[in-house]
Each structure stands twice: as C-alpha cells, then as structure tokens.
Amino acid sequence: MRLKARVDTNQSIVVAALRNVGAGVQVLSQVGHGCPDILVGGITVTGRRFCCVFEIKSSPKEHLTLDEEAWHAAWPGQVDVVYSPDQAVALYYRLRGMLA
Secondary structure, three states: OOOOOOOOOHHHHHHHHHHOOOEEEOOOOOOOOOOOOEEEEEEEEOOOOOEEEEEOOOOOOOOHHHHHHHHHHOOOOOEEEOOHHHHHHHHHHHHHHHOO
C-alpha cells in the first residue's frame, strides 16, 4: 500500500492562482509513481483547447525525485516545473499564446 504522497507547501496557492485566471486545474499529486502534481488546461487565443502538466516544487533547491525524473523523461508531452504562483500563471499565459 502506498503511503500518502507529500504535497508541496505551495501547491494550494499555485492551484488557486491558476484557477483565478481561468485555467482548469486537476490535482494529480496523489497519483504517485512520479506523475506531476497538476494537470492544467485552457483555451488558446485562437480557441483551441490545450493541456499540460506542471510539477510543483517549493524552491529551485528542491530536486525532482528519481520517480519524477523517470516520468518526465518518458512523457512525450509538455511538462514543466514551477516554483511559485506567479511563475505558474506566466507559464500558463505563455502556453496559451504559443499553442494558438
């Protein structure tokens, strides 16, 4: 049986900030096995839907676990590490414009 996953202390404020700007957020932190913390979705400036995954870390000094490194290496899609609500929102807006 898997022990309860450790949730980064800033996860709730990152999730709230993304939702506040209209992003869809599904928390995945309980999945484990290196799966990133949140699935983020939105609509591009041209009306296309998109999804990406964010790994949330409390600070740049905090490194990915071995499971997270393996997951990131194997995942063919978008995955980013974010450390703050401002960084997560800026990335969301950048992706919204880039994926148009």
